[in-house]
Amino acid sequence: MVALQNFITHTLHGVQYGFILFLIASGLTIILGILDVLNLAHGELFALGAYVSFSVLGYLTGLVGSPTDPASQAIFLVLVLAGAVIAALVLVPVGVLLESTLFRPIYERDEVYQLVLTFGLLLIIKDFNKLVWGPSPRRIQGVYSGINSIPVAKFVGLTYPTYNVVVIAVGAVVVVGLFWFFDRTKTGRIIRATAIDREMATAIGVNTERTFTLVFALGAFFAGFAGAMALPQSFASLEMGANPLVLSFVVIVIGGLGSLQGAFVAALLVGLLSKWATWQVPALELAAPFAIMALVLLVKPEGLFGTWGETE
Amino acid sequence: MKGLELTRKQAVLTVVGLLLAFAVPDLARLTASVQLSVVHQGLAFGLAAVGLNLLLRHTKLVSFGHAAFFGTGAYATALLASKLDVAMMSVLLLAAVLAAGLMAAVIGYLSLRHTGLYFSLLTLAFGQLLYALVQGQSYLGSSDGLPVRPGEANQPLIFGLALDADAYAVLLYYLTVVFAVVSLLVMYRLVKSPFGAALDAIGQDRTRAEFIGIPVQRYVWLAFVISGLYGGLAGAIYAMVQQHVRPGPVLYFLQSGDILYMAILGGFQTLLGPLVGGVVLVFLQDAGKDFTNYFDALTGIVLLVIVFGFPQGIVGSLERGGNVRQRAREFAEDPSVVGSWAAGAASALRSAFGDWVNSVRSMLGVR
Numbered sequence: 001m002v003a004l005q006n007f008i009t010h011t012l013h014g015v016q017y018g019f020i021l022f023l024i025a026s027g028l029t030i031i032l033g034i035l036d037v038l039n040l041a042h043g044e045l046f047a048l049g050a051y052v053s054f055s056v057l058g059y060l061t062g063l064v065g066s067p068t069d070p071a072s073q074a075i076f077l078v079l080v081l082a083g084a085v086i087a088a089l090v091l092v093p094v095g096v097l098l099e100s101t102l103f104r105p106i107y108e109r110d111e112v113y114q115l116v117l118t119f120g121l122l123l124i125i126k127d128f129n130k131l132v133w134g135p136s137p138r139r140i141q142g143v144y145s146g147i148n149s150i151p152v153a154k155f156v157g158l159t160y161p162t163y164n165v166v167v168i169a170v171g172a173v174v175v176v177g178l179f180w181f182f183d184r185t186k187t188g189r190i191i192r193a194t195a196i197d198r199e200m201a202t203a204i205g206v207n208t209e210r211t212f213t214l215v216f217a218l219g220a221f222f223a224g225f226a227g228a229m230a231l232p233q234s235f236a237s238l239e240m241g242a243n244p245l246v247l248s249f250v251v252i253v254i255g256g257l258g259s260l261q262g263a264f265v266a267a268l269l270v271g272l273l274s275k276w277a278t279w280q281v282p283a284l285e286l287a288a289p290f291a292i293m294a295l296v297l298l299v300k301p302e303g304l305f306g307t308w309g310e311t312e
Numbered sequence: 313m314k315g316l317e318l319t320r321k322q323a324v325l326t327v328v329g330l331l332l333a334f335a336v337p338d339l340a341r342l343t344a345s346v347q348l349s350v351v352h353q354g355l356a357f358g359l360a361a362v363g364l365n366l367l368l369r370h371t372k373l374v375s376f377g378h379a380a381f382f383g384t385g386a387y388a389t390a391l392l393a394s395k396l397d398v399a400m401m402s403v404l405l406l407a408a409v410l411a412a413g414l415m416a417a418v419i420g421y422l423s424l425r426h427t428g429l430y431f432s433l434l435t436l437a438f439g440q441l442l443y444a445l446v447q448g449q450s451y452l453g454s455s456d457g458l459p460v461r462p463g464e465a466n467q468p469l470i471f472g473l474a475l476d477a478d479a480y481a482v483l484l485y486y487l488t489v490v491f492a493v494v495s496l497l498v499m500y501r502l503v504k505s506p507f508g509a510a511l512d513a514i515g516q517d518r519t520r521a522e523f524i525g526i527p528v529q530r531y532v533w534l535a536f537v538i539s540g541l542y543g544g545l546a547g548a549i550y551a552m553v554q555q556h557v558r559p560g561p562v563l564y565f566l567q568s569g570d571i572l573y574m575a576i577l578g579g580f581q582t583l584l585g586p587l588v589g590g591v592v593l594v595f596l597q598d599a600g601k602d603f604t605n606y607f608d609a610l611t612g613i614v615l616l617v618i619v620f621g622f623p624q625g626i627v628g629s630l631e632r633g634g635n636v637r638q639r640a641r642e643f644a645e646d647p648s649v650v651g652s653w654a655a656g657a658a659s660a661l662r663s664a665f666g667d668w669v670n671s672v673r674s675m676l677g678v679r
Contacts, residue, residue, distance in 0.1 A: 117616065
């Protein structure tokens with residue numbers, strides 16, 4: 001029975017980790033799949049999201065104080081989620097500014113210049129975070145434990161942190177929302193059409209420049225949102241951008257470049273397998289995602305959903 | 313040397329460059345702003361960038377994991393010296409180069425099945441896997457790394473000599489300059505050879521190269537291994553200069569980025585550019601650290617300037633004249649041209665800002 005409970009706990013950890021990975025990788029995938037630019041600064045946008053949400057959440061939760069009864073706990077949770085959305089929205093104009101001034105002139109250039117540009121941005125945003133929030137890590141005391149004092153998993157006889165359940169739920173909503181957006185809405189279809197054939201899209205009257213700006217803003221939004229969602233469990237620091245960036249590379253390579261479905265499946269796969277592997281062999285923690293990637297690529301070199309040039 | 317024809321101007325520049333390179337230890341004694349170890353480190357990284365440039369310039373493959381070979385060379389050196397007590401520098405160098413070549417053979421085999429961004433991502437991920445593995449090995453000192461020959465016998469023996477710290481640094485530096493020159497000559501011969509021409513053909517159009525009978529996969533793989541050898545040599549030199557190897561400065565993916573940007577900063581369409589880029593970038597990072605807390609942003613801004621202002625890099629811009637010389641000429645003819653430049657820049661900024669406001673408005677639904 002204990003073994004089963006352990007297994008369920010680690011599986012949930014894996015799913016939660018997978019959803020965080022997907023949240024991070026989704027923005028990168030969208031920008032890569034549609035603009036064909038690998039945004040190395042994505043991890044720093046993630047960190048910026050975490051810092052902004054540190055400030056926003058710090059202010060908002062200050063309004064409630066610490067939650068004591070179920071009612072204030074519920075308000076607290078809603079505020080935390082609203083804070084994450086606000087933090088992500090702050091990233092939208094940042095993304096628009098970056099796209100319209102820096103990225104637009106370089107779409108036609110060698111990809112190596114795109115890499116240099118985004119790497120330069122990575123360094124600049126990192127130091128911007130340092131300038132605004134200082135060199136030492138920032139943490140919101142009590143938010144995580146405040147939410148976890150809401151006993152959700154207790155109903156099924158399991159001790160599991162409530163915030164992790166919230167992350168899983170929010171992640172699921174985002175997944176459904178993104179697929180719905182790109183599959184069913186007009187804007188989503190226009191974006192996909194622009195990605196597949198830019199000239200044709202222009203010919204039928206799509207403002208492709210605005211579409212690209214929108215896509216980049218969307219990518220920045222999800223980077224910020226992922227940072228905000230990851231904040232309560234740990235802290236915002238200057239180094240926090242690098243790991244998620246590299247891990248989301250792993251995810252999009254496994255999933256197949258630019259495929260959103262691929263990124264989703266790969267994120268869950270990496271999340272689950274690496275949490276299971278770490279549970280059995282703790283020494284594997286750092287290397288597990290890369291080992292999984294190497295294995296997948298040996299079997300299926302183009303990635304799980306390797307659809308070249310296709311974008312969804 | 314056969315096949316190496318230089319114009320008079322190039323020959324003069326070469327001699328001046330060499331004299332300058334050999335004068336660095338003396339310059340370092342004269343002025344505090346030039347540090348021998350910094351220039352030395354720059355040369356080591358620049359050498360790795362020269363190797364990377366074989367792929368970047370000719371096959372048009374952007375490797376984002378070259379720190380893996382740099383790190384393999386550095387760790388091979390440290391491992392042999394500290395754990396197996398190998399003291400001879402020549403043995404250490406050879407072992408480092410071989411180890412890096414082997415690593416490049418494996419990583420190249422796995423990543424070269426792809427081109428474009430996929431290749432970049434794969435090299436990056438394998439590099440990061442190596443970083444994660446080394447970081448987790450207590451035998452390799454985890455994140456603290458390994459000393460190169462710990463204790464009293466701190467430095468490897470050069471030509472069997474045990475030297476004091478100063479003499480060691482200077483002699484090793486001269487050797488590095490010699491290595492760099494030889495490596496550049498080898499690279500020059502290589503890219504002028506039929507093999508180099510085949511790589512160019514592959515870079516221009518893979519399918520056609522395959523069609524005219526070039527064994528594309530084998531050649532690209534070979535080029536990858538050769539560039540790995542350069543990385544290994546560079547890493548070994550780095551290890552012997554620093555006398556301590558940690559995973560962060562030699563294997564982390566930002567280091568791979570640095571090696572790539574050195575090539576572009578110096579001018580990746582030239583032979584010498586990556587080496588110059590290496591010295592300049594390392595120097596810039598070091599000088600930036602004294603000058604401001606925000607030295608990363610400083611490097612970032614330099615990279616943006618390179619992308620938008622000098623896509624040919626330092627050496628490339630000097631060679632072709634490029635934008636700078638053009639503008640300098642305009643300025644010499646009529647200094648008032650500065651006014652129109654400023655106006656041009658201002659209007660570009662204004663229109664970008666206007667675009668930005670419009671985009672934000674349309675996204676928020678405000679008309």
